[in-house]
Amino acid sequence: MNIQTPKDLNGHASPTALHGTNEAMTSEKATDVAMQDTLLTPRFYTTDFNELDAINVENVRHDWDTLIGQMEADPNKGHFKKNADWDTVDWDGMEPALRAEFIDFLISSCTAEFSGCVLYKEMKRRGSNPDITQLFQLMARDEARHAGFINDALREAGIAVNLGFLTQQKKYTYFRPKFIYYATYLSEKIGYARYITIFRHLEKHPEHRFHPIFKWFEEWCNDEFSHGEAFALLMKTDPKLTESRQNRLWIKFFLTAVYGTMWVRDHQRPVFHEALGVDVTWYGMEVFRKTSEISKQIYPFTLDIDHPRFRKGLDKLQDANVQIAAGKRQRGVAGKIKQFIGTARAAAAFAVLYSIPVVHHERPASTMMEPAY
Ligand SMILES: [Fe+2]
Numbered sequence: 001m002n003i004q005t006p007k008d009l010n011g012h013a014s015p016t017a018l019h020g021t022n023e024a025m026t027s028e029k030a031t032d033v034a035m036q037d038t039l040l041t042p043r044f045y046t047t048d049f050n051e052l053d054a055i056n057v058e059n060v061r062h063d064w065d066t067l068i069g070q071m072e073a074d075p076n077k078g079h080f081k082k083n084a085d086w087d088t089v090d091w092d093g094m095e096p097a098l099r100a101e102f103i104d105f106l107i108s109s110c111t112a113e114f115s116g117c118v119l120y121k122e123m124k125r126r127g128s129n130p131d132i133t134q135l136f137q138l139m140a141r142d143e144a145r146h147a148g149f150i151n152d153a154l155r156e157a158g159i160a161v162n163l164g165f166l167t168q169q170k171k172y173t174y175f176r177p178k179f180i181y182y183a184t185y186l187s188e189k190i191g192y193a194r195y196i197t198i199f200r201h202l203e204k205h206p207e208h209r210f211h212p213i214f215k216w217f218e219e220w221c222n223d224e225f226s227h228g229e230a231f232a233l234l235m236k237t238d239p240k241l242t243e244s245r246q247n248r249l250w251i252k253f254f255l256t257a258v259y260g261t262m263w264v265r266d267h268q269r270p271v272f273h274e275a276l277g278v279d280v281t282w283y284g285m286e287v288f289r290k291t292s293e294i295s296k297q298i299y300p301f302t303l304d305i306d307h308p309r310f311r312k313g314l315d316k317l318q319d320a321n322v323q324i325a326a327g328k329r330q331r332g333v334a335g336k337i338k339q340f341i342g343t344a345r346a347a348a349a350f351a352v353l354y355s356i357p358v359v360h361h362e363r364p365a366s367t368m369m370e371p372a373y
């Protein structure tokens with residue numbers, strides 16, 4: 001594929017540049033995009049299922065049973081279906097750059113949702129602990145609906161991600177259970193914060209709602225909120241997970257990595273955010289603020305997102321990513337050198353972010369929260 005490399009106004013490589021707008025996106029290409037394993041694309045995970053299965057939830061039993069009861073009641077049972085609110089989408093009339101970025105957003109979201117489904121389903125299949133298997137079955141149910149609903153939206157554009165093929169062929173990354181807790185807890189809570197921030201913004205500015213799927217985000221993000229609650233409880237079963245010195249360093253690492261990845265990924269979609277009427281920098285900071293506030297339920301500190309070095313570090317990470325992307329497109333030794341320098345600069349930017357002192361706080365006796373945004 002010989003794709004020109006137009007850059008958006010900010011000089012950032014966008015999906016338009018990465019995937020091209022002249023070539024039509026097909027299901028095959030969409031599945032190829034979903035198959036990619038880079039630092040910025042959603043991955044599939046596997047873990048030590050026996051260790052996970054051995055968790056004893058007795059010390060959080062009351063909250064556990066409340067949460068499972070809510071999930072079993074299945075408030076979103078009928079939600080992920082198209083109804084009269086599903087407006088017709090003029091895919092052919094959509095501006096090509098927006099179409100490319102929006103499709104990229106849908107593919108990436110579908111892959112991320114399905115990644116949760118695959119992991120949770122596997123835990124349910126392999127486990128024998130009734131508490132654990134019940135929880136993971138409920139979460140797999142939700143993620144399957146989410147991924148399926150996005151794929152339905154993509155189908156209207158003549159595209160579908162081949163989820164069966166992904167299950168069989170996509171690379172699985174091994175994470176120890178505790179890393180699954182840290183990473184998945186954050187991805188569920190940041191997922192909630194992202195969806196609700198877009199939903200609330202579009203409530204105020206319906207003229208920017210260029211696709212009906214955004215109308216579904218409110219109930220949708222409540223599922224993600226519950227999943228995050230479950231991981232908070234899983235971490236609470238073992239206080240060492242959030243209290244030991246070493247684990248605190250890991251929590252800081254995952255907070256930095258998840259926030260940094262989101263920042264860079266969103267800045268790759270300037271046209272998409274412009275169409276939503278959302279300033280991508282404002283959006284990023286707003287999502288960090290909500291996620292940090294929520295994560296106080298279980299993590300003993302938050303990142304100091306108002307520290308002057310925080311924004312600088314994120315911007316450096318973003319610049320480094322632009323350089324890596326440019327190096328990838330530019331073939332030959334010069335491209336490799338560009339990628340190498342970009343990677344070194346990204347590592348340096350990450351180190352800057354990681355070196356910022358955290359903000360400590362007291363944690364509540366119970367982790368349980370309601371979605372309040
Ligand atoms: Fe989901």
Ligand SMILES: [Fe+2]
Pocket residue numbers: 116143188223224227
């Ligand atoms: Fe989820």
